[in-house]
Amino acid sequence: MLVAQDLSPADMLQFKRSVFAGFVTAVGGKTSHTAIVARSMDIPAVVGARAASQLIRQDDWIIIDGNAGIVLVDPSPIILEEYRFRQRQDVLERERLARLRHTPR
Helix, strand or coil: CCCCCCCHHHHHHHHCCCCCCEEEECCCCCCHHHHHHHHHCCEEEEECCCCCHHHHHCCCCCCCCCCCEEEEEEHHHHHHHHHHHHHHHHHHHHHHHHHHHHCCC
């Protein structure tokens, strides 16, 4: 996870080649180029979280919920399990949609 002031779409392309799970930026909005590219690359992202760099520390556990636009810092075990479940459901849904892509119309 990366917490930064800002990221450009070009920065994200560099990170995609590495182990990169998601990011939070202080600036930006839902319609910014960075947010749009992140969604197209299935990278969890929250942009415009102005206080993120002050609230998130180096070793904090964080959950980036790009769908809801929220960042959870040091979530409880119950919240972690809920998001693990959501993550598994998202993977299953993407797999189901990928199979549909190749079916005749």
